[in-house]
Amino acid sequence: MAGQPRETAEFAAVLRELKERSGHSYGFLAKRLHMSTSTLHRYCHGVAAPADYAPVERLARLCGATTEESARLYRCWQAADAARSTPAAPDADAPHAGPVPAADPAPSDAALPADASPDAAPDAVPPGAEARPARRPRRRAAWLAVFVALAVVVASALVALIRSADSGAADAGAPGAASGPTGTPDDSARAPGDRPGGAPESGTPTTDATRPAPTEPGGTASPHRSGGAASPSRPDGGGPQEGGGPTPLTVTTRSHVWAGRCDHRYLVDPGVTPPADVPAPPVEQDAAAWAAGVAAVHGGRTNVEVTVQGVGDATVVLRDLHVRVVDRRAPLPWSVYAMSPGCGGSLTPARFTVDLDADRPLAEPADGYDADGPGRTLPATRFPVTVSAADPQVLRVEASASRCDCDWYLELEWSAGGREGVLRVDAAGRPFRTSGVAGRPVYFHEEGRSWARAD
Template structure:
């Protein structure tokens, strides 16, 4: 059997692992913790850089991803072919190129210790390509070196442009408008940044509170750019079905509850305020493979007034589920509210609470769930996320499309639920 056929067997096994992983909303780090496995090890399996010698971790992975019995049989068949392909003798040239991969798949080895900046290992079939690339780069450098001086002693124009490049670039960046709407502080701490979903002209209206907030792409060439990116969805519902909105309208003027994915638009058109609690799904990811440490998540309350008037409209008639996700719980009625990590539960199996500090990267993102509650106020608030990476540190502000999140208590308000049979709102029972 040819080396190409061996590669195909390993690639098909890895492709099936990736397909199962994509069914879940979990990151590689989250899945690895559930499987008692190192994150980099799981990533190598899914990338085809390594093949597990034992099928037990593959079986646990399939169960965690909800694979059917037929899919598990197919996964086992492909695993057998992949293991055989990695153990099958190859030609002398192929064996020399495949030595790192054979060490990984041919003999058991413990997971490597966590590394702040692990370097990804290249699969055996890419080594020759890298060597050719290095040779070409060396030839190019030698050619440039030979052109560094002309016979009359003058420097070539290209050399002068290269020397002046950084200064010219710095001048251009200083005069150009900041595309993110903010400028970095001298201390490299981007605490003053107010990210927005997309660049907007001054004439356009501000985004509705239902908009998903994201970090803008960093300007190229700026070392002070925040090394992580994030997005926040403030319209998440409890278990995907339970939520209350405060609306200053009678039931006859309020349309039926929306589908969860349309909650933002529906709430904006009704002038709705989150009633009793706001659930924010915060997705955090590094911009590169370099690890970024999330040190702390804080809450800032910037306004407290009496609860908003109106009626409370429930989006459900009661719902529940076997999985309770872990989250950060915030009591906005406290003088100094904190984001308290709370454990979750998956059909009886505890899900450990998120403990800071926490690491993310481009290949290992994380979703943080924040549930903020109030009974006594109409509160406006936002989050602050402290980060550090490679000797730098800073804070990003997490808000609702440039404005604070808003949560209002519903105690004492008339509460309604939608009767799907009568097609109208009625008193909540």
């Protein structure tokens, strides 16, 4: 569409192709996606691109997109999302839109005497009448319009000046009032359905309004504010503001964390990548790139490490951790690839365990175990806890699934200095994904050889 970036047009073309192939109407799809028909129509015709990938992913599933199509759609959405914040360059080939010369005004009948014929000569004057120059009503109307416009501008400026003076007097008469960036009290900025602490009601996903560019598939390194409005940026570029000041937290997330740094399982679609084409298992630090290369999904368990650190001199209280399940489907009928035939380890860190199969999954604190350390037991982390710039906190979440292919994310409640908020923890703006593996074929890698199916 004219005026839109090329990346947005390409993203819209992929959406339209999936929509038309599915045979579903805009109304049907919009109802399933919980959005308006006009919004979906705007996405499919390049008028706008969604700020979050979650509705795009659900649309792809409704339209029966393959793994390659889903990957292509995600790349197009990333490009369109990046182009949204990049100012469009002027088109050198476009014709220069210069000022259009005004046409000479046509002669007006009003310039003739009332009893004169339009066909009479211009200098024909009735006997005894004094010759007068012809009037120009169009020029007079133009000057009148200019005077009216100037009067409106002056009046608007006076009203704005008076309101500004009144606002300053009101602020001077109310010292100590807590206000946000635009002078609005922090409490009034909450959506009507928000719970205290900024967390939405149960079952309502937090809008990812400040999602950064991903640093790895399955990880993100920036906080998110609850609610649908984007937060203003900090002057030092350190993240969005929360209420009346900068968000006092930074968050770094890793979702490709293996047990004992060697044991993990992934599901890979054999129809797309057969066992002969699956690369050898990587080391843990290369797992994100390996999984992205074969469009793998966490099998049975997803381990997430969330590093939370304060900003500046503030001490922040982490009050609670919540689990939000966005969608549940039947487990994927794919093949399971074990990164190790079993390694075992003497250290099991303190963690939070999550059962994604439960109707209302909870993050339950669990003790760790160190066979070589004193006392052996590593006490579980229990909320509330405090963090600061000098005292960060690493939260480990182990989410398991056996009866579902689940999309989910975390919400971290915090408070500091009389302010409070919620950080959304997800996979670079997308939910984490974990699928059960029961009854699926399992492959192990023989050192120096290839993948072999377990008996």
